[in-house]
Amino acid sequence: MEKHEETRYVKRTQKDYSMSFKLQIVQEIERGHLTATAATKKYEIQCRKTVVNWLKKFGNFDWENQTPFTMSKSPEQKIMELEAKVKLLEKQKSFLEQQAFVADKKAIIFDMMIEIAEKEYQIDIRKNSSPEQSTILNKKNSKQ
Known part of the structure; x- marks a missing residue:
């Protein structure tokens, strides 16, 4: 059995x-x-x-x-993360420097175009108001 x-x-x-x-x-x-x-x-x-x-x-x-919780990282991991951050920041910095360079060139070209237009067409494109006039205009605009 x-x-x-x-x-x-x-x-x-x-x-x-x-x-x-x-x-x-x-x-x-x-x-x-x-x-x-x-x-x-x-x-x-x-x-x-x-x-x-x-x-x-x-x-x-x-x-x-x-x-x-704060899980500790090895020093090598910390260094690698910091190096990656540095590379990213360097890329961002160079990109922003390039943008600033292009913006400066655009501003110079824009000023040159305004000067040429003022000479060719003999009109004042830029406002040449004195500081006193601008404060008076600001007061009038704020009252309205």
């Missing part, structure tokens, strides 16, 4: 797992070695939610704001 082994379901609680065991699993997940589901299967934890609770309690992730 065959013996039927009775596999009983034993309900576990949070207290059944040691703190070191919980921390070990959290570290493995945070390092990317396992997912919460994979940890549940590998370590025969009854529910994925248990592992997620451990991550919330003991992990380095701010679950309320959905951003990691």
Whole structure:
């Protein structure tokens, strides 16, 4: 006769797992070695939610704001990021310098065109008002 082994379901609680065991699993997940589901299967934890609770309690992730706490970067990573920022800023600087150069040239050409138009057509294109007149005009305009 065959013996039927009775596999009983034993309900576990949070207290059944040691703190070191919980921390070990959290570290493995945070390092990317396992997912919460994979940890549940590998370590025969009854529910994925248990592992997620451990991550919330003991992990380095701010679950309320959905951003990691200050996860330290290696000096090499920091240097690489700073070098990338420097390159970007240098590109932006050269682009802006080029734009300023073009704007200056346009302003010079515009002034030359106005001078030529004034000489050719003998009209005053630019207003040549004295500072006193401009303040009087401003007062009149503000009253209206």
